[in-house]
Amino acid sequence: MTEAVIIGVGLHPFGRFPGKPALDMGADAVRLALADAGVGWPRIQGGYIGSYEVANPDAIVGRLGLTGIPLRGVFNGCATAGTAVALAARAIETGEHDLTIAIGLDKHPRGAFAADPSVAGIPSWYGQTGMFLTTHFFGMKINRYMHDHGISHETLARVASKNFHNAARNDKAWRRTPLSVEEILASPVLNHPLRQFMYCGPNEGAAAVVLCRADQAHKYTSTPVRVRATALRSRKLGAFEVQSPSFPVGEPVESPTVDASRAAYELAGIGPEDVDVAQLQDTDAGSEIIHMAENGLCKDGEQERLIAEGVTGIGGRLPVNTDGGLLGNGEPIGASGLRQIHEIVLQLRRTAGARQIAGTPRVGYTHLYGAPGVSAVTILST
Amino acid sequence: MTTTREPVAQGLFTWPPTGSAPLRLIASECADCGLLSFPAATDCVRCASTASKERLLADRGTLWTYTTQGFRPPSPPYDGPEAFEPYAVGYVELPGELLVEARLTGSGPERLRIGQEMRLTCVPYTVRDDGTEVVTFAFAPVEEETS
Ligand SMILES: [Zn+2]
Numbered sequence: 001m002t003e004a005v006i007i008g009v010g011l012h013p014f015g016r017f018p019g020k021p022a023l024d025m026g027a028d029a030v031r032l033a034l035a036d037a038g039v040g041w042p043r044i045q046g047g048y049i050g051s052y053e054v055a056n057p058d059a060i061v062g063r064l065g066l067t068g069i070p071l072r073g074v075f076n077g078c079a080t081a082g083t084a085v086a087l088a089a090r091a092i093e094t095g096e097h098d099l100t101i102a103i104g105l106d107k108h109p110r111g112a113f114a115a116d117p118s119v120a121g122i123p124s125w126y127g128q129t130g131m132f133l134t135t136h137f138f139g140m141k142i143n144r145y146m147h148d149h150g151i152s153h154e155t156l157a158r159v160a161s162k163n164f165h166n167a168a169r170n171d172k173a174w175r176r177t178p179l180s181v182e183e184i185l186a187s188p189v190l191n192h193p194l195r196q197f198m199y200c201g202p203n204e205g206a207a208a209v210v211l212c213r214a215d216q217a218h219k220y221t222s223t224p225v226r227v228r229a230t231a232l233r234s235r236k237l238g239a240f241e242v243q244s245p246s247f248p249v250g251e252p253v254e255s256p257t258v259d260a261s262r263a264a265y266e267l268a269g270i271g272p273e274d275v276d277v278a279q280l281q282d283t284d285a286g287s288e289i290i291h292m293a294e295n296g297l298c299k300d301g302e303q304e305r306l307i308a309e310g311v312t313g314i315g316g317r318l319p320v321n322t323d324g325g326l327l328g329n330g331e332p333i334g335a336s337g338l339r340q341i342h343e344i345v346l347q348l349r350r351t352a353g354a355r356q357i358a359g360t361p362r363v364g365y366t367h368l369y370g371a372p373g374v375s376a377v378t379i380l381s382t
Numbered sequence: 383m384t385t386t387r388e389p390v391a392q393g394l395f396t397w398p399p400t401g402s403a404p405l406r407l408i409a410s411e412c413a414d415c416g417l418l419s420f421p422a423a424t425d426c427v428r429c430a431s432t433a434s435k436e437r438l439l440a441d442r443g444t445l446w447t448y449t450t451q452g453f454r455p456p457s458p459p460y461d462g463p464e465a466f467e468p469y470a471v472g473y474v475e476l477p478g479e480l481l482v483e484a485r486l487t488g489s490g491p492e493r494l495r496i497g498q499e500m501r502l503t504c505v506p507y508t509v510r511d512d513g514t515e516v517v518t519f520a521f522a523p524v525e526e527e528t529s
Contacts, residue, residue: 123421125391127459129507129518130451131483135469139449147447147496171521192450192470192491237428240473246409246480248419 003214004092004100005224006380007340008037013068014205014329015174017107022054022332025206026065026105027063029335033101034209035204038220041065044210048072048078049086050104051334057105074293078281078370079232080104081207081337086230088211091290100215102209102264104339105330108202120243120372134371135199137242139191142286149301151289153193157184158307159285160198163321166314167328169354174330185252198285203330207338209345223227223349225364229267233259235373242371256375257294257367264377265296272296275379276361277347278318279340281369282325292320295367295377319357322347333370341378386514387506392394394421395504395519396438405502406438407482418480440476441502442524448472448486448494459528462508469507474500476523485520499524 010032012025026049028272034041041064049057051126056207058071076083088102117127126132145151159183167173179197187196215222235241238253265271282288289303297318298306306312312320323329325345326336341346344364346352366378389397399405410422413433417426420439424432454466470486472494485505486494504523506515 010389016396068442111456114459117459125394125518128390128461128516129485130455130460130462130469131471131485132459133451133455136449136451137481139487140471140473143449144447144496181499188452190454192448207464235496240481244483246482249475249479249481350444 001093002095004089004211004227005214006090006209006227006341006345007212007217007220007224008033008035008039008210009345010034010036010208011172011339011342012206013172014332014335014339015203017204020053022105022107022206023057023060023063024052025056025107025204026060026208027101029105029206029208030060030064030101030103033210037210039210040105042067042102043099044069045099046070046091047101047103048074048084050074050076050084051106052080053106053108055224057103057334060105061101075373076232076376077374078331078333078336079368079374079376080334082230082366082368082376083232085209085338085341085378086232086376087231088209089227092211092213099210100214102211103206103207103339104208104332106334107204108332113164113202122243126245131245132243134242135191135194138284138287139194141240142284142290142369143193145286145290151301151304153185154181155192155289155304155307156198157181159282159288160184160327162313163282163288163325163327164357166322166355167324170323170328172332173324173328175324175328187203192285194284200283200326201330203332205330205335207337207342209333209338209341225345225348226381228270228381229264230376230378231260231263231267232374232376233263239373241373255294255369256373257291257369260375260377261295261367264379267377269378270363270381271320274363275318275365276363277344277357278365278367279323279324279325279343280319280320282321282327283331283370285327286371288320288325291367291369295365308327314355314357322352322355323358337366337368337376337378340368341380344380348380387517388514390507390516390518394446401447404441405504405519409437410440410513411436411437420480420482423496425502439479439482443474443476443500443521445494445496445498445521446473446475447496448491450489450491470494472521481513485518487520493523493526
């Protein structure tokens with residue numbers, strides 16, 4: 001099978017852009033990615049586009065060129081962008097296309113997501129009585145995890161503070177004001193033990209990634225980034241997942257993140273010990289902590305020491321969310337995973353500027369998790 | 383003045399509770415594989431059977447985890463009072479049955495700890511314009527009843 005490599009990445013800033021449609025942000029991201037790859041739009045043979053808010057994201061060709069290529073809209077909750085890049089890579093691997101693009105774009109209104117529970121297969125009373133909130137799950141999951149594995153409130157705040165400090169070095173990030181551990185611990189509790197500055201917010205932004213066959217990469221770039229593995233898994237019976245009115249008692253069942261992560265490591269022939277830089281779904285500070293273990297990057301409970309020692313900081317042994325993560329960038333759902341990949345590509349190329357990690361990183365890792373219990377992992381390498 | 387009380391949904395818990403038929407959550411039990419579902423479901427998520435029978439769940443369990451709600455959820459779907467009162471939610475483990483997500487009585491985290499005994503109750507979570515209290519199921523710490 002042919003291997004897919006990334007030859008171009010483009011990122012529209014994440015934040016609030018009044019008056020600018022999501023499609024325009026997406027087109028900007030595509031142009032940046034095409035310029036980075038040195039490829040004109042007419043040469044792209046197929047694309048995968050993800051968005052939560054835009055009904056027909058493939059309308060983006062109205063901004064780029066009506067070339068008649070197959071464009072597939074994809075939506076998979078918070079794993080949307082991971083799905084788009086996986087399908088774009090698959091089209092290369094199977095020989096369908098030589099040059100593909102993955103695009104994500106979104107423009108969410110302010111505040112927590114509101115929807116009718118029926119769209120998630122959940123009865124009305126669950127929403128009426130104030131249970132239909134993803135933030136409850138994140139509060140309850142980290143509360144149990146802290147109880148079981150000895151994670152402190154300070155560690156939650158350290159994660160958030162790290163991500164805001166990283167975002168401050170990223171001119172495309174949304175929340176660029178560094179916040180101290182004390183400031184974060186002084187912010188109001190939204191869902192115990194999680195506080196205001198420990199949550200990401202829905203916002204706006206777009207990103208795109210151009211891929212080609214590995215054997216043709218030399219035509220475009222001297223620094224191709226290999227797509228070593230993509231994996232996606234949904235929830236299994238018995239796992240504790242977001243928006244579950246109940247779940248079975250018994251032995252704990254692992255999250256789809258564990259399943260996707262294991263599958264990706266196996267496909268890549270790469271182990272967690274080889275990962276030089278990681279981007280993990282930090283919907284909230286607790287999620288980043290849990291996801292370190294669920295992705296095999298440490299043991300349960302080790303986070304307390306690792307984070308205190310700065311291991312996950314830009315200068316640490318295992319930098320996590322060097323671009324500020326979701327906490328620093330916000331979450332336009334369709335674009336979020338492509339932002340993660342954009343950052344890993346910059347780090348592996350050693351062009352991440354003020355937030356470049358030290359040494360010669362070879363392996364980068366990205367992870368998404370969200371409703372209704374779906375997880376996507378991508379492993380990239382030089 | 384007597385206040386009318388109504389459950390938020392039919393078939394969710396036994397209503398009205400009486401001395402001989404106290405408040406219980408209504409689950410379903412798969413006729414083919416025995417899997418319990420709450421709320422009661424016609425489709426089994428283990429074996430895809432569509433045959434099930436009603437089963438009332440235990441009214442006592444232990445608190446598995448919890449959180450608090452510090453801001454008014456988006457409305458709709460939330461139809462609680464405009465004047466927002468914080469509340470708590472958690473998962474209660476009903477031994478041998480299910481972990482059930484529920485409102486918890488009270489709002490602060492101070493009175494809650496993982497592993498404590500909880501008992502099923504109900505709380506009025508909103509009042510309609512005509513004065514009807516709308517009731518949902520909730521769990522309360524048992525120690526508060528006995529102390
Ligand atoms: Zn069954």
